[in-house]
Amino acid sequence: MTEKYYDYVIVGGGSAGSVLANRLSADGTHSVLVLEAGRSDYPWDLLIQMPAALTFPSGSRFYDWRYQSDPEPHMGGRRIAHTRGKVLGGSSSINGMIFQRGNPLDYERWGADPGMETWNYAHCLPYFKKMENTLAAAPDDKFRGHDGPLVLERGPARNPLFQAFFRAAEQAGFLRTEDVNGYRQEGFGPFDRNVHKGQRLSASRAYLRPNRGRPNLRVLTRAFVTKVNFTGTAATSVSYRRNGRRHTAHATEIILCGGAINTPQLLQLSGVGDTAHLGKLGIRPVVDLPGVGENLQDHLEVYIQHACTQPVSMQPSLSPWRYPFIGLQWLLGRTGPAATNHFEGGGFVRSNDKVSYPNLMFHFLPVAVRYDGQKAAAKHGYQVHIGPMYSDSRGSVKILSTDPKRHPSMKFNYLSTDQDRSEWVEAVRISRDILGQAAMGAFDGGELSPGAAVQTDEEILQWVGRDAETALHPSCTAKMGPASDPLAVVDPLTMRVHGTSGLRVADASAMPYVTNGNIYAPVMMLAEKAADLILGQPPLTAQGTDFYRHGSSPQDPDPLAGGAAGGREQLSPQTQGRTQS
Structure with a gap:
């Protein structure tokens, strides 16, 4: 069946797709079709509307693509x-609801690459501000937005374990920061969250649902x-299956928003990619772009768990017999343990003096539990999620057949x-x-984990190989860059796929480097800017703003700095020698 002609067909109704659907249809002059492979995010679906229910959709065929990596050789x-x-x-409908922009120097790194000058921090900051309504920031805060669709609540972090953890970080020589998304990311403090009035605020709920009535x-x-x-x-068109029937939708522009796994998969199935690889599968090549599916990046993390004596x-809220009472409390007033994602605070630090800005991320939880809901064997517990942010390991996504339902090969090369x-x-x-x-x-x-038996460097790496999980930040598999870059797939000035017309990419796959933190916020920023580029509108004016750089000034205006400008004022004896090495 052939559909009518559209100005824009957006493939994927996820985080980026929700932004683009809103912005491209806003003036009423362009016809927009969004094609989402999954189900609708029904308002009555408690598993995706209730913040604390975030463990339940993971692994469920009703909500999750359930991808798996290839056997990881170093794990x-x-x-x-x-x-x-x-x-x-x-993923904004099932993720941990943590909103982190990344470090300003992430975007300075983006902008330093040839042809990427318009993606430095000064050019990205206005788009972060455009999408935000930051409730905890002062009205005159030049780093934060106040009028956007994404209402951001700051984690209250009132549990005494959070406050103890923040004090412990200071005792270890690290600083407090007022806002990890503001002037200074480095340090510890509460996190912004995509939770509003006790309910998940997904990209769909913020951008798409209020505008579904547009003709x-x-x-x-x-x-x-x-x-x-x-x-x-x-x-010129896309083929899709719905209700057991095949359809074709024609468009002036087709925009891929499927993410870092689905987007390169669809490009390869369509003949865009490494022609040598596609030829082996019998796919007629359209454009030879060897970078499609390459440059795969992610964050790996472990849980360090402790029993709690108080x-x-x-x-206790993890006990199944409590679920009905917790659920009723949430249904009646959007309050109680179910009204929070529990990721209310953490921090960013430099692991050694050779790195210029934070390369480690901490999420603290006043509970000891894994993403799949498996809890530690303790009456009370707490944990920290920890992992490096800038691994130089690189992987790939490659299709294995011409069957679009077959998941591609994914190798991340963690710990390589x-x-x-x-x-x-x-x-x-x-x-x-x-x-x-x-x-x-x-x-x-x-x-509790990893336990006293894990002490030496070798034992630590063996434990990480056995126990680490992805932080679920796959990215960079169709990266932006000029056509002269052999791995570049997307033109940074237009979001168009090199060598094609009428085809664009605007999702996590277009990122050139993974950012420092959870990637939801950077993806939303990228989509906001992509909307202007696709519409041919002048991008927002770059905003040159001083931000924190370690060691750049003896004076730090952050009110929570508490002393020296560095990320660690006084190294504790356990780590002083290591971080100086």
């Missing part, structure tokens, strides 16, 4: 599960796109480089140093 051949949202709103916007769920169709090198953790392994050892030791400070002493019932 004992383990296959690492990768949860990706298969629902309107994409020029059509959203189809359970519509699985199988191919982009070309006339020569011009993309009855202040959230561990000397830098990666070195930073992992530093990450675990610094985490233990913080959790071992006096401020945690009143609560510390002993380390």
Whole structure:
């Protein structure tokens, strides 16, 4: 069945797709079709509307693509599960709801590459501000936005374990920061969250649902796109399956928003990629772009868990017999343990003096539990999620057949480089140093994971290989860059796929480097800017603003700095020698 002609067809109704659907249809003059393979994010679906229910959609075929990596050679051949949202709103409908822009120097790194000058921090900051309504920021805060669709609530972090953890970080020599998304990311403090009035605020709920009534916007769920169709090198339509029938939708512009796994998969299925690889599968090449599916980046993390000696953790709320009471409390007033994502605070630090800005991220939880809901064997517990942010390991996404339903090969090559392994050892030791400070002493019932048997560098790396999970930040598989870059796929000035017309990419795959933190906020910023580029509108004016650079000034205006400008004022004895090496 052939659909009518559209100005824009957006493949994927996830985070980026929700932004683009809103912005491209806003003036009413352009017809927009959104094709989402998953189900709708129904308002009555508690598993994706209730913040604390975030563990339940993971691994469920109703919400999750349930990707798995290839056997990872440096992790004992383990296959690492990768949860990706298969629902309107994409991963923003099932993720941990943590909003982190990344460090300003991430975007300085983007902008330093040839042809990427318009993606430095000064050019990205206005788009971050455009999408935000930051409730905790002052009205005159030049770093934060106040009028955007994304209402951001700051984690209250009132549980005594959060406050003890922040004090322990200070005792270990690190600083407090007022806002990890503001002037200075480096340090510890509460996190911004995509939770508003006790309910998840997904990209769909913020951008798409308020505008579903526009006559020029059509959203189809359970519509699985199988191919982009070309006339020569011009993309003219997409083929998709819905309700057991095959359909074709024609458009002036086709925009891929499927994410870092689905976007390169669809490009390859459509003949865009490494022609040598595609030829082996019998796919007629359209454009030879060897970078499609390459440059795969992600964050790996571990849980360092402790038993808690005082009855202040959230561990009891994990008991199934409490679920009806917790659920009723949430239904009646959007309050109680179910009204928070529990990721209310953490921090960013430099693991050694050779790095110029934070390369480790901490998420603290007043409960000891894994993403799959498996809880630690303790009456009360707490944990920190820790992992390096800038691994130099690189992987790939490659299709294995012409069947669009078959998941592609994904190899991340975790722990494959000397830098990666070195930073992992530093990450675990610094985490233990913080959790071992006096401020945690009143609560510390002993380390549950990894446990006392893991001490040497080799033992730490072996444990990471056995126990680490992805932080679910796959990115960079169709990276932006000029056509002269052999791995570049997307033109940074237009978001158009090199060598084609009528085909663009605007999602996590277009990022050139993974950012420092959770990637939801950077993806939303990228989509906001992409909307202007696709519409041919002048981009927002660059905003040159001073931001924190370690060692750049003896004076730090951050009111919570508490002393020196560096990320660690006084190194504790356990880590002083290591971080100076």
